[in-house]
Amino acid sequence: MNTRDPSSTSSVHGLRVAITGGTSGLGLALVGTLHHRGAAVAFVARQVHHIRDVERQYGGTHGIPGDVSQKDEIHPIAMRITAALDGLDVLINNASSLGPVPLALLADTDCEDLETALATNLVGPFRLTKAVLGALAASAREGRQGLVINITSDAAATPYAGWGAYGASKAALSHMSRIWDEELRPHGVRVQAIDPGDMDTPLHALAVPDADPASLKRPADGAQEIVTFLESVQAEKAPAL
Amino acid sequence: MKPAARPVQRPHDAKLLIVEADGRLRHAVRAQLACHLRAGDLLVANDAATIPASLSGLHKRSGAVIEIRLAGRGSLAADDVREFTAVAFGSGDHHTPTEERPPPPPLQAGDAMVLGPLRATVLRMLEHPRLVALRFAGTPDAVWAGIARHGKPIQYAYVAQSLAMWDVWTPLAARPVAFESPSAGFALDWKLLTALRAGGIELATLTHAAGISSTGDPALDAKMPFDEPYHLPRQTVLAIARTQARGGRVVALGTTVTRALEHAASSGEPLRSGAGVATQRIDAHTALRVVDAIVTGVHESGESHYELLRAFASDAVLEHARAALEQHGYRSHEFGDSVLLARQRPATPRPAPRAVDASQLLEQSRPRLGSHHDKRPPEGRPEKALAISAPHVTPYLIATCN
Numbered sequence: 001m002n003t004r005d006p007s008s009t010s011s012v013h014g015l016r017v018a019i020t021g022g023t024s025g026l027g028l029a030l031v032g033t034l035h036h037r038g039a040a041v042a043f044v045a046r047q048v049h050h051i052r053d054v055e056r057q058y059g060g061t062h063g064i065p066g067d068v069s070q071k072d073e074i075h076p077i078a079m080r081i082t083a084a085l086d087g088l089d090v091l092i093n094n095a096s097s098l099g100p101v102p103l104a105l106l107a108d109t110d111c112e113d114l115e116t117a118l119a120t121n122l123v124g125p126f127r128l129t130k131a132v133l134g135a136l137a138a139s140a141r142e143g144r145q146g147l148v149i150n151i152t153s154d155a156a157a158t159p160y161a162g163w164g165a166y167g168a169s170k171a172a173l174s175h176m177s178r179i180w181d182e183e184l185r186p187h188g189v190r191v192q193a194i195d196p197g198d199m200d201t202p203l204h205a206l207a208v209p210d211a212d213p214a215s216l217k218r219p220a221d222g223a224q225e226i227v228t229f230l231e232s233v234q235a236e237k238a239p240a241l
Numbered sequence: 242m243k244p245a246a247r248p249v250q251r252p253h254d255a256k257l258l259i260v261e262a263d264g265r266l267r268h269a270v271r272a273q274l275a276c277h278l279r280a281g282d283l284l285v286a287n288d289a290a291t292i293p294a295s296l297s298g299l300h301k302r303s304g305a306v307i308e309i310r311l312a313g314r315g316s317l318a319a320d321d322v323r324e325f326t327a328v329a330f331g332s333g334d335h336h337t338p339t340e341e342r343p344p345p346p347p348l349q350a351g352d353a354m355v356l357g358p359l360r361a362t363v364l365r366m367l368e369h370p371r372l373v374a375l376r377f378a379g380t381p382d383a384v385w386a387g388i389a390r391h392g393k394p395i396q397y398a399y400v401a402q403s404l405a406m407w408d409v410w411t412p413l414a415a416r417p418v419a420f421e422s423p424s425a426g427f428a429l430d431w432k433l434l435t436a437l438r439a440g441g442i443e444l445a446t447l448t449h450a451a452g453i454s455s456t457g458d459p460a461l462d463a464k465m466p467f468d469e470p471y472h473l474p475r476q477t478v479l480a481i482a483r484t485q486a487r488g489g490r491v492v493a494l495g496t497t498v499t500r501a502l503e504h505a506a507s508s509g510e511p512l513r514s515g516a517g518v519a520t521q522r523i524d525a526h527t528a529l530r531v532v533d534a535i536v537t538g539v540h541e542s543g544e545s546h547y548e549l550l551r552a553f554a555s556d557a558v559l560e561h562a563r564a565a566l567e568q569h570g571y572r573s574h575e576f577g578d579s580v581l582l583a584r585q586r587p588a589t590p591r592p593a594p595r596a597v598d599a600s601q602l603l604e605q606s607r608p609r610l611g612s613h614h615d616k617r618p619p620e621g622r623p624e625k626a627l628a629i630s631a632p633h634v635t636p637y638l639i640a641t642c643n
Contacts, residue, residue, distance in 0.1 A: 088415075131410070
């Protein structure tokens with residue numbers, strides 16, 4: 001499974017990318033696709049045994065145990081990312097929480113479940129982005145990259161009943177991404193929210209247990225679209241690579 | 242002077258004492274630093290993130306409690322984390338002033354230590370019973386995991402509260418290579434960075450492994466600063482060349498930046514980018530080659546930090562500044578107030594800057610001959626000489642200079 005293409009001329013070859021929620025679903029697919037294209041990859045997840053599995057599957061990637069919803073874990077995570085990759089070019093905030101499981105109408109949602117969705121989907125990405133912003137700004141100054149990708153959802157834009165906590169937290173993440181992009185543009189750092197579409201992932205199965213997987217996008221395809229976007233952005237930024 | 246005792250990097254009332262090139266003093270608000278630099282100046286910051294370098298544990302041979310503070314390593318390479326220079330302490334913690342901490346148990350080469358999840362061995366003693374070369378077992382990832390999990394920021398008794406990592410990382414903190422904060426960088430925030438750009442002041446960075454400030458042992462303190470690796474990016478060398486060509490000042494944000502830049506310039510060749518190890522002391526006998534002004538914290542005379550300032554100004558000027566700091570209640574140490582100290586106008590012009598290879602500059606310029614202190618840069622925004630465009634920001638975010 002560890003098939004890196006040494007002759008790859010992908011513009012993400014050597015790009016230093018950190019991915020949260022890297023042991024399942026879209027995050028795992030991103031780890032694999034980027035690793036295959038020759039990127040230097042660090043990924044964050046909560047379960048150590050899953051992390052070891054992914055490190056074995058994609059030898060050379062750096063797995064970092066941590067929970068982005070916990071304030072005091074953010075800087076240790078950030079330090080391990082920049083130590084493992086010797087800096088950072090791209091942060092992908094992918095780790096997500098549904099909030100209440102099973103999904104619930106807002107009026108039936110416990111406040112604590114809303115807070116969990118906000119902590120993981122909004123405040124965690126906010127804190128982690130701040131902690132690695134110096135590294136991303138350094139990447140931009142060096143002419144390499146300096147990009148934050150925040151994974152969002154159609155639930156952020158369309159009012160689906162039952163998706164209140166998740167949808168609201170992703171809507172906040174989306175809007176924060178736009179403001180932050182505006183603020184950081186003079187410094188060369190970009191922030192982009194990307195909706196990969198509904199995918200056949202454990203998260204989706206938790207939300208919609210009786211969905212037909214055949215009707216859902218494969219995480220590998222979602223990851224490929226994001227990597228294609230990264231390749232185009234990177235080719236613009238550093239055409240000599 | 243009283244140390245700032247609360248770990249607030251940017252108190253709203255943070256002060257800046259400005260010591261001009263002719264020795265005149267001015268008091269200012271540090272948040273308005275951009276107003277006190279000139280268009281065409283270059284501010285160089287240290288983007289090192291701070292390692293939580295204090296590791297507590299057990300010395301196996303004696304069974305005694307020990308605290309290890311990482312204090313140096315050979316390079317900034319990400320996988321160069323198995324061998325460190327370290328200072329050892331006995332029992333106690335930062336609540337006890339360092340000079341009152343008991344010594345560690347007697348140490349010798351081969352001694353093993355258990356520091357949380359980390360396993361360390363003393364490779365050799367470094368001419369002092371508390372100074373060791375240490376080796377960690379495990380892969381670089383495992384060593385970083387251990388430091389991240391078990392390490393605490395080095396701190397001192399004047400701050401009672403236990404520091405979190407977010408207290409000691411500057412807003413530009415990138416790679417984790419500093420053993421203590423490059424705390425002059427606490428003056429920055431992103432609002433100030435935006436104001437610098439709007440004011441035509443360039444920002445550049447280097448990465449320098451800021452060392453520890455004090456061990457509590459005069460003999461050990463006398464050996465400091467230890468050798469400190471740094472990396473000077475090519476973009477920063479080019480920015481310095483542009484700045485010198487247009488008559489702007491190179492302003493070092495902190496002593497670590499000063500040490501790295503002056504070391505890189507010390508070979509006498511044109512300034513070269515890349516990796517280096519700063520081994521020199523800067524003191525009253527140092528002829529500065531690159532740095533024109535320094536923004537630094539407030540420290541007592543007699544400390545090693547103070548020695549570096551003597552390269553910028555005479556003892557008379559420094560004493561005049563010290564009296565003003567004391568009289569106006571400036572707070573000292575890393576969470577305290579700051580000083581912007583310009584290199585004092587020399588009685589004799591300093592040697593011509595080394596000619597810069599014109600092909601390295603991004604736009605046409607001639608190397609300047611003679612002292613560039615005599616010419617002020619043009620008022621307002623220099624035309625085209627600066628490759629900085631005005632950002633699109635909401636006007637209220639730019640601090641007005643009064």
